[in-house]
Amino acid sequence: MPLSSIFTSVATPPRPNGSSPTNSSPTPLSKPPKSKASDEDDEDDEESGESWWVLKVGSKVRAKVSMEMQLKTFKDQRRADFVSQGVWAMKFFNEEDYKGFVDKFQDYLFENTYGIESTEDNKVKVYGKDFIGWAKPEAADDSVWEDAEDSFLKSPGSATPVRANQDLREEFEEAANGGAIQSLALGALDNSFLVSDSGIQVVKNFSHGIHGKGVYVNFSGESYGAGSSMVHSTPRKALLMRAETNMLLMSPMTDGKPHTRGLHQLDIETGKIVTEWKFEKDGTDITMRDITNDSKGAQMDPSGSTFLGLDDNRLCRWDMRDRNGIVQNLANASTPVLNWTRGHQFSKGTNFQCFATTGDGSIVVGSLDGKIRLYSNNTMRQAKTAFPGLGSPITHVDVTFDGKWILGTTDTYLILICSLFTDKDGKTKTGFAGRMGNRISAPRLLKLTPLDSHKAGVNNKFRGAQFSWVTENGKQERHLVATVGKFSVIWNFQQVKDGSHECYHNQVGLKSCYCYKVVLKDDSIVDSRFMHEKFAVSDSPEAPLVVATPMKVSSFSISNRR
Known part of the structure; x- marks a missing residue:
């Protein structure tokens, strides 16, 4: 599945200093799907300018990027499984699209969680310089x-x-x-x-x-x-x-x-x-x-x-x-x-x-x-x-x-x-x-x-x-x-x-x-x-x-x- 068919850019969340997204490809951002119980809350969010990254696949999948999705990736199969009112599996045509999806998901997960853009400086602000290994595990002392x-x-x-x-x-x-x-x-x-x-x-x-x-x-x-x-x-x-x-x-x-x-x-x-x-x-x-x-x-x-x-x-x-x-x-x-x-x-x-x-x-x-x-x-x-x-x-x-x-x-x-x-x-x-x-x-x-x-x-x-x-x-x-x-x-x-x-x-x-x-x-x-x-x-x-x-x-x- 090509990356462009997964992500759709609908709105932009508030960003530090009015900066814009750094990626050039389409982005997985939109307001969350409305449920009957949450329509009023969503209207309040729109009025306050709040928004977040959402993964959208066709007409069936529309999920806020979060730990609740339980995303699990399989690099050797170029596949990602997740939960969104059911269990879904996405397979990518090539390594580049797979890696692009995984990287974007990690960035957007950080932004949805902490409300700031996923940059090196912001990760230091969130975790502290002594705990940067939590944001970059590959650099941590294991x-x-x-x-x-x-x-x-x-x-x-x-x-x-x-x-x-x-x-x-x-x-x-x-x-x-x-x-x-x-x-x-x-x-x-x-x-x-x-x-x-x-x-x-x-x-x-x-x-x-x-x-x-x-x-x-x-x-x-x-x-x-x-x-x-x-x-x-x-x-x-x-x-x-x-x-x-x-x-x-x-x-x-x-x-x-x-x-x-x-x-x-x-x-x-x-x-x-x-x-x-x-x-x-x-x-x-x-x-x-x-x-x-x-x-x-x-x-x-x-x-x-x-x-x-x-x-x-x-x-x-x-x-x-x-x-x-x-x-x-x-x-x-x-x-x-x-x-x-x-x-x-x-x-x-x-x-x-x-x-x-x-x-x-x-x-x-x-x-x-x-x-x-x-x-x-x-x-x-x-x-x-x-x-x-x-x-x-x-x-x-x-x-x-x-x-x-x-x-x-x-x-x-x-x-x-x-x-x-x-x-x-x-x-x-x-x-x-x-x-x-x-x-x-x-x-x-x-x-x-x-x-x-x-x-x-x-x-x-x-x-x-x-x-x-x-x-x-x-x-x-x-x-x-x-x-x-x-x-x-x-x-x-x-x-x-x-x-x-x-x-x-x-x-x-x-x-x-x-x-x-x-x-x-x-x-x-x-x-x-x-x-x-x-x-x-x-x-x-x-x-x-x-x-x-x-x-x-x-x-x-x-x-x-x-």
Whole structure:
């Protein structure tokens, strides 16, 4: 297909200093196709002068150039596949047209994302000079990825090789007891927990998954006490603490928004709420949007009394102990107040969305603008490293136990970042410990193929990507898992890091890995997580994978079949 039959120039977006397009061939620019629900919005855009690049092919394809198109290119076939109300494949007559299309798509994607022309100077403005490898991956230092592959093979946790012919085998499937499952809280000890809209089901941990009908804690007035604000509210987050004998339950104040002014502390052994806590700073009630443990293995600490909190512009540590050493509980006349022991309230604009911790308590935070910030375990005031965004909000973030790898979730792709760098003294460090300078490797993206993205359904957004669960120095995470609609998608971590992997051949731009396994369920998946690595057995390189839908929970083992 000739390039001129694909692209049509209809309008021009605002450009810096009134400059004009630099290309001489026809351009893929027009207003987006109008839907019945968006006619008024489009009219407003026309009045305000806003416009963007659109790919137009004949009368059937008219799509805004964006990551949502899930474009995948095949240089050896001169072909490009993408999603636009279906899955399409375009084949080009010659190498010149193919290369021209790919180059233009990359330029227009940058312009649509950042609202400025795709020039070298503008890329430096967006990414920063230290991160120019993110805009020009071919110029980035990829040696840290190669070093990481070597260290993986040498690590004590890699005695069982990760093979390409691994199979997923379903071990258990059980119906949920009570209401629809809202989230998973996996334990590293004896039990795990299914949080539903009516209560919490306790299940047993086994080497092949979780199952069994254990104790059920109802969200009722009897469990919560008179006057509790949570009697008719479903927890959005459940956090295990104190050797997994206690659970912190966080419920949103209003539907559709994650923020809350407090949380409830559940004693799992008695099934009773022992304290209803309130978030407060300097005598003023404040909100939190998320909470997490102090470190990767903190939930197993029997004496743990602190945890981390995150709000749009706040990062802090809360302490459940009274400043005077007196244990607070519901017998107090007023709601007990958590102690803000450490943290920082930033000026508006950080727009924090999610966070996670390493084994030593360092903190990674994802933001609405796509930035990912790294904080050391001894300061929350200033990030040691701030990775630029790629234009999509980070909705979830995870980090390996050793802090070397960061996994960010966006709606349309996962971003994997290596935080390793060599300092001026030749020592290898992570971005949590110091400024990384300019020897920063380009990230890698994990994506669905256009066909799988379309098959995943209308709600085909990535959610909750996680590494497999390790809480010991020297052990290596082996897999990554994310949820997309009815899919649970699993990547082999070593394969993603392997620069010679076939997925990366002849790719343009950031390297994207499409080699994964899929667990398909009949209903939308609520959550997918690997159990703690101690539950891995001899014939499997990985602990079981737990997949929850609203009404069922399943456990899968990864077996080595020849």
